[in-house]
Amino acid sequence: MILSHDVSGSGPAVVLLHSAVCDRRMWDAQWQQLVDAGYRAVRCDFRGFGDSPLADAPYSDAGDVLALLDHLGIESAALVGSSHGGRIALTVAALRPGAVTALALLCPGIPGHRPSESLRAFGAREDALIEAGDIDAAVELNVETWLGPEADEETRASVRTMQRHAFDVQMEATVGPNREDVDLSLITAPTLAVGGAHDVPDFRGIAAELPTRLPNARHLELPWAGHLPNLERPEETTALVLEFLKEAAPVG
Template sequence: MIISHDVAGSGPAVVLLHSSVCDRRMWDAQWQPLIDAGYRVVRCDFRGFGDSPLAESPYSDTGDVLALLDHLDIETATLVGASHGGRIALTAAALRPEAVTRLALLGSGMPGHQPSDTLRAFGGREDELIEAGDLDAAVELNVDAWLGPEADEQTRAQVRLMQRHAFDVQLEATIGPDREDVDLGRITAPTLAVAGAHDFQDFRDIAAALPALLPDARHRELPWAGHLPSLECPAEITALLLAFLGEPAPGA
């Protein structure tokens, strides 16, 4: 199965990978500016999100993304990943380093990361609400946890809509994605690791650690941001991505 996706524009490929709180609609604000800047832009829904149906057999989100690149005849691409999408971007870059030209990571997860007690407590509370059938409260828990102080009510409503859809779909799931152990040392792509000062410490620590783990990575923390800065302050993140994409290629 090829996961649901949009593709438009021409030029170097940029693939947008969403957070597990959202779906591909989280990139609405970045979509047209990237196309207008001369990129072929792809955004997709992981299985159980947006328009991608649940899996009927074992799968991996990374495998789905790599299969999508093959389907679209994309040999090389920049991967832009938010949270779970960042973890998938890192995994893809480790499995197929020759295919990933740049990595832009926003509040990224990381393969093999063990969640802190604080993050585990959040997950436990979410599970309690879902098991009690209070999906509205579980949605609000996520909206409050993942959005920083710059998020306006329209943004909160957008995340609320995407998270509720994910819950409604995934409660029917019987198969989840496989977790892949990878060697991040295989990654060669220049990497921008962005974190928000209002995010969980886990994601701040991951972003800060990546420059020591990857050969060409730099860290930036945004003092105003929570976990989803591309939604909280879209114009600033769009400008940041365009500047990163426009940098000279390594060795140029």
């Protein structure tokens, strides 16, 4: 199966990978600006998110992204990943290092991370609400946990819509994604690891740690950000990503 996706523009490819509380619509504010800057922008929905259906057999999110790149004839691309999408970006870059020109990671996950007690408690509370049939409360729990103080009501409504859709679809899931064990030291792409000062400790720590795990990475923490900075301050985050891409994956 090829993931549901959008493609626009020409020039070096930039692939946008969404978080697990959103879908590809989370990149609306960045989409046209990437195209206008001279990039070929690609965004996709992972299985069970947005317009991509659930899987009926074991699969890999990273494998799906690589299959999409092959389908589009893209031999190399910069990857911009948010949270879960950041973890998938790192996995793709480790599996096929020569295909990834740059990594811009916004509050990313990381392969093999063991959740802290507080993150496990969040997951348990979410599971309990879902099992009780209180999906609205589970949605609100995610909105309150993952959006920082800069998020306005329009942004919160957008995340509610995306998260609710994901819950509604994924309650029918019988198969989940495989988790690859990858060697991050194989990653050669220049990497920007962005953290948010208002994010949960797990993800703040992952972003800060990545320069010690990757040979060509730097860390930046945004003092105003929660877990989803490109939704909380779209213009500022877009400018940050474009500035990094100009250095790491220039047009022309």
